Amino acid sequence: MNENPADLAPELCVLLAAALGLVHGLFLPRDRQGRVAVTCAAGLAAGFAAAAVAASRPALTAFDAFAVDPITHVTRLAVLGTTLGAVALAAGGVRGHPRESEHHVLMLLAALGTMLLGASTDLLVLAAAYLLASVPAYALAGFGRDAPGTEAALKYYLMGALLGVAMLGGVTLLYGVGRGTSYAVLQEGLGAAPAAAVAAGAVALLAGPLFKAGAVPGHFWVPDVAEGAPRAVAAFVTTVPKIGAFAALYRIGAQALPPGAAGWPALAGTVAAATMTLGNLAAFGQDNVRRLLAYSTIGQAGFLLVPVAMAGRGDLARPALLFYVAAYAVTNLGAFAVVVATGRDELSGYTGLLRDAPLLGGSLTVCLLGFVGTPPTAVFVGKVLMFGAALDGGQVWLAVVAALNTVASVFYYLRWIVPLFGRPDGPFRPARGPAAVAVTAAALSLALGTGAGAVLAR
Template identity: 65%
Template structure:
């Protein structure tokens, strides 16, 4: 490391979010309830600012700032994906939160949680990682129970208890690593771990994984996902199943490459096994769900399994990093699109989607694109992501993992089609007026997922 960089302007995107949240909170305090929409605009502007700031500094050489925060493509992609995804969520949430007594708080909490997620990925020091974990989680707990109804409260409680418990385990892992090496910064930590006793390191890695898997919604820390997705307000469900994954997986990738790499503990295999169980369990549980939000919840769990594959081959294949980055971006767009359709219709039961193709053909098309996208049908973005993941797995010596993922993908077709098919049946379901803003978001994300797939070469070349 050449000299310590302490330029706060390198953190401009993060500062945008922080300032946006604070300004939004202040504005929310002093505006009457019917004018709180202004906070959504403030938060939207902050997210847009973060996006633009990232784009302007994205092509600087990689480095770190304050010796604890990495500035590299990984961080920049996280900034872009998280800001853009949160922006979409803010738009989706605006329709639901309108007129709520605490409308401003929704946007502020979203922004704060998003900030935490970005820092999760950028953290180059275990203590920063822990702080980011808390910052990303606590506002999300509040959001999950925001509606103060029974399912929401249950969801929030479950979310909070799991998060607190697994967070403590993660802290134990951090303590253990500090005890083994005497440092918390990733790079020196990784160097010193090469000589540390393997069982202790393995324990620490398992503990650390507990926290990360909680954020990512991976097995065995997935129990909150279905309940929160079904019980929380739909826009919040879209948020917690999409955005935290980005930070969690990229943070884990950074740890894997910088910290775990030198240790002899068999973490590659551990993550491969976790990936296998996560995708298999998520897929099997999704099979006969009749509530679309629960179905999407299990689908996001299975997607977490695919996303773990590139981490299992981190350091062994050059494709691991681009695969993970691209898959995450693709997944975020596509998953948000599916949720946008659900929010636009405001209906949760599979039966309510019967005849959607007749009533709103374009919304049905968006749904088809997003769901087939989640399957991994070309030319959507997730297809390119999946293809890169398979290639990375094979290249990294885990061809069997690619085969497992393929079998799982085929199995997943079944439940996505259970959703698609009734939409194109001739029988008329009950008619609803879709909400206009969410409908537009659904179109936008569906086409974006196609465009990202077709234009994947361009995106990958930049990354």
Template identity: 75%
Template sequence: MNENPADLAPELCVLIAAVLGLVNGLFLPRARQWWVAGVCAAGLLAGLVVAGLAATRPDLAAFDAFAIDPITHVTRIAVLATTAAVIALAAATVRGHPRETEFYVLTMLSALGAITLGASSDLLVLVAAYLLASIPAYALAGFGKDAPGTEAALKYYLMGAFLGILMLAGATLLYGVGRGTAYGPLRDGLGTAPAAAVGAAVVALLAGLLFKAGAVPGHYWVPDVAEGAPPVVAAFATTVPKIGAFAALLRFGADALPPGTFDWAPLVAVVAAATMTLGNLAAFGQDNVRRLLAYSTVSQAGYLLVPVAMAARGDLAEPALLYYAAAYAVTNLGAFAVVVAVGRDDLDGYTGLLRASPLLGASLAVCLLGLVGTPPTAVFVGKVLMFGAALDGHYAWLAVLAAVNSVASVFYYLRWIVPTFGKPRPGLRPARAPTAIAVALAAASLALGLASGIALSL
């Protein structure tokens, strides 16, 4: 066990930036609260630097509950980078809001919870991380205080609280039958535990993690939050916490469950199949682009669950999930950045976007086709790895179903892309700062795909 606080330097950078931002916001006049965005951005960049340095050192377990290994390294870098993009988007849209400081601080704390989720190797830390990632996000969902935002926040909170209780009950039952909370001792204890008790506990624990991942059956909050919350909040809630949730699922399935006691793969595979299929079917008829993206994220959660199901069944599961999660985060956030830049939620509002703003229109096409899995985008490489993980784990039917769903998703993405080739509608003037961020994220998706060999070797 390592008890050096410096091992948690990236997390400390985020926490210190959040605290400094909150304290500064108490004394800054409203017109200068944008300084808090600078403080938070500096903390995220510092966290990225030290996370990169930490990735060059040997694996270890800090305080016997916080694993520092490749899963944590990717989770840290992906969460910190995407949160920095969210802060940049918010600086252009939230500036001057009476609660501008609170927005940045809540975003930072939820991101910290997402990182801790992915690094947790102890049930107690996992539950605490779930709460830290969730509670600030509930407040962010209702940030606009209008009727849709209030309803979305209420649904988000009630579902998160209920499934969080189930998760806590599952953790308690696992502790009771496994005689430990750290994944190592827990794995040893569960080897002799009754299979029925272990199964019930795992299902209950999955309830909370699947809620954070936006997967069936905890996906109902996703379209409501995506439509009712401010667009920047929707971008954050459907992207950043998912990274930590999927990392936590992979780690739990691989490290905490002994072989033979509970068959993890069939359960998660069925959830993955239901999630990707339901998300695609629900997205077909959507005319609101934010709801379309919401159901798209549900389907993407199904694809991401495929390597989770293959945890401990092959060597491809871990790289497939980590690469796909990072690729999805960049690409999905890029699509939401286009929504922020245009400022319209209806499909007709994007008519002529390619002519009015060629770079923004091209970025939208790259991100949406990237979510399909079109080469050379990063998600394409992630899906190839995901198919490989399913075949490596002898779940060919799941790979076939994922391929069919990927092809079917082309329809609703093209419903959004095709109008961008038309004649520009009057008043189509995308905002400059969000446009620049959308272009940068689309370029990052292409770069990550083209440099996939280098990224995977690292």
């Protein structure tokens, strides 16, 4: 058994940074806690570097429960990168807040949970990672201590509690019929288990990751949290936990369940189709950009579930999922960063952004066009790979549904893009930090899109 802690260096970096930040916060005066953000950012950067180094090494398994393979590498890099962005987004908003250091530490802990979620190959570790990824996020959602934030946090917590319990039930059931919690053991043991027990256990198990991913039926919290929580937190919870959730879902489909068990392609395909359709349709009439982005993330989650449904079918599913999830993270962070930068929630508030703040407006346009799937953005490449995976796996109907949804999604993204070209009512005063994050994310999206060949070749 490999018990080398160095294999978990990125996670340890984040944990260390979180602990340091917490201790730091205890002894720092309230008005100078901004240094904690620096500490946390340094930890994230160190983790990113460690993850990048680890990515160049061969795949292995640590502690019999953590897979260090391409899925983990991409999850780590995406989580650490977007968390860094989210910390930067939040730094301005919580400056001077009595619990400023806790805010950053909670973000780091949630990110740590997310990374473990994506790397774990054992049901018990998965359950622990789920809790670690969720509980700090509940606290973050209610961090503003205002009425909408409190309501959002409560709903977030209640949904997470229900689906987490369902997930624990599923873990128990699968443990019972599969005689183990390790994915490798389950894949062998579930083949001979009763189909009904496997199906019920798998669905219950999926409830947890689906809640983190913001997919049907765990999507109810997304609009409420995105609207009610602080903007930077909304950006964080709609971006970071999803990365680990999709990795976990893919692992369950490809590594834990035997091929064909629990009606896999149909089950995940149904969830994918329902999620993308619901998200895209519900986004139609939204005038609140945070709710619009929330439904947009639900729709994107549906698209991301397509390669998950194709897990183990064809060679395109894994690269499609990993590329799309990274592209989604960058693009979603960029779009929310613009919202944080402008501080406006109403759709009408964005009229003329391109004229008044060309860089910020351009970044928003790039991100939204990216969500539509316009070349040369990163999501375009991800969508192409996603369609390819669906056709490769023989699920033509899923590709058709995804194509229809893509067409439908154009409508609400354009509703936001078109006013950008109008005449502004008053001057925009965008915050500098979030604006820089938005521009960086948009540039990264374009770079990932144009350099997709080089990225995919790795």
